[in-house]
Amino acid sequence: MSSESTFGDYGGQYVPEALMPAIEELTDAYERYVLDNEDGFVDEFRERLADFGGRPTPLQYAEQLSERYDTDVYLKREDLVHGGAHKLNNALGQVLLAKYMGKERIIAETGAGQHGTATAMACAHLGMPCEIYMGETDIARQRPNVFRMRINGAEVNPVTTGRGTLKEAISETMRDWATTVETTHYVIGSVVGPAPFPAMVRDFQAVISEEAREQAQEKIGSLPDSVLACAGGGSNTMGAFANFVDDEGVDLYAVEAGGSSLSVDEEKGVAPNSASLSTGDEGVLHGARTKLLQDSHGQIMESHSVSAGLDYAGVGPELAHLVDEKRVQAVNVDDDAALDAFHRLSQEEGIIPALESSHALGFLHEHHDELGDSVVVNVSGRGDKDLETVIEETSKRDLDSAPDLSVFREVGGGL
Numbered sequence: 001m002s003s004e005s006t007f008g009d010y011g012g013q014y015v016p017e018a019l020m021p022a023i024e025e026l027t028d029a030y031e032r033y034v035l036d037n038e039d040g041f042v043d044e045f046r047e048r049l050a051d052f053g054g055r056p057t058p059l060q061y062a063e064q065l066s067e068r069y070d071t072d073v074y075l076k077r078e079d080l081v082h083g084g085a086h087k088l089n090n091a092l093g094q095v096l097l098a099k100y101m102g103k104e105r106i107i108a109e110t111g112a113g114q115h116g117t118a119t120a121m122a123c124a125h126l127g128m129p130c131e132i133y134m135g136e137t138d139i140a141r142q143r144p145n146v147f148r149m150r151i152n153g154a155e156v157n158p159v160t161t162g163r164g165t166l167k168e169a170i171s172e173t174m175r176d177w178a179t180t181v182e183t184t185h186y187v188i189g190s191v192v193g194p195a196p197f198p199a200m201v202r203d204f205q206a207v208i209s210e211e212a213r214e215q216a217q218e219k220i221g222s223l224p225d226s227v228l229a230c231a232g233g234g235s236n237t238m239g240a241f242a243n244f245v246d247d248e249g250v251d252l253y254a255v256e257a258g259g260s261s262l263s264v265d266e267e268k269g270v271a272p273n274s275a276s277l278s279t280g281d282e283g284v285l286h287g288a289r290t291k292l293l294q295d296s297h298g299q300i301m302e303s304h305s306v307s308a309g310l311d312y313a314g315v316g317p318e319l320a321h322l323v324d325e326k327r328v329q330a331v332n333v334d335d336d337a338a339l340d341a342f343h344r345l346s347q348e349e350g351i352i353p354a355l356e357s358s359h360a361l362g363f364l365h366e367h368h369d370e371l372g373d374s375v376v377v378n379v380s381g382r383g384d385k386d387l388e389t390v391i392e393e394t395s396k397r398d399l400d401s402a403p404d405l406s407v408f409r410e411v412g413g414g415l
């Protein structure tokens, strides 16, 4: 592990002057506690990941999928982490780090509410006051997560600027941080933002591939031929890849949200996808140079995905670099294929995956004959949070894999 601040052409610290002291203090703390295990930080982090977080998560052999695809499919079960997704790995790491730094208050942004929920849980666990910034639009469409945050004792601050979504929530959290750096730590939710966040969040999530690598050697007797993970900002992705990057025989696939189409409407400033690695251009967003969905004037475009957690116009700088270097292949799967994969895993394996994770499973379905004899798919989270969306989106489509959902209409479920 190292504290890189740039990754090839990407990364850096494109922040206002007022934030530099906070960034420097955080870099120092990251190096001392996370990289050098000062005061036993790493030991305490590991212990809490186990006792509170439920780690290690299994690497499960998927019998039906393996038979269907004629290749050995292993699922890394991050859906079994406390809270239902990989997000706690990072939130717990950062809130604990803030405690070691002597901070008294935690702030975080959230889009769909998953990161806000994980941060609120970590704060309740560690006894830290917590404020979450969330766009007004997102608050309206993600009410259960707003309740979960409040129930765990966090304040939820509505952000009313712009479209009232994730981008504005991040800007507002950075604004808070600039004036409160002495007492406050900002827990960013993915491998994005200014250095040291991308490297630090990767290191907190790297436990996924640390476990998976060891488990694969035990179960397969060798390393897997391929590892698949969905990519929004790219934190479950970097976590699933980090310990395999130096293993040349292991192919790494970052599966982005292809949305409804890969083409963009420049005039409206809308991309009907979130495939920034596959279709984006270089630019600066939220403190880092990376690949972005932007128009010819450099304005950030509105992105789209059926899965809220992948719906982001940027991506982590290290992942962008690994794709440029051809170490990671950037691929994508559209909304239909992700929904299809959601139903397949639910019916054939008894696991309801998050819509985000369903993108990685959709890629497995479409390309299983190119992935070698053994494949690890990172199931980044569970899909309970997505049931409402899945029922609505499935009833608009004609999917082979979907169950008959007419019962929902018959009982007047509002569809």
Ligand SMILES: *Cc1c(COP(=O)(O)O)cnc(C)c1O
Residues within 6 Å of the ligand: 085, 086, 087, 114, 115, 189, 190, 191, 230, 231, 232, 233, 234, 235, 236, 237, 309, 310, 354, 356, 357, 380, 381, 382
């Ligand atoms: C938030 C989320 C993602 C996307 O975030 P990354 O930083 O790209 O990992 C993926 N899966 C689940 C379950 C999520 O909650």
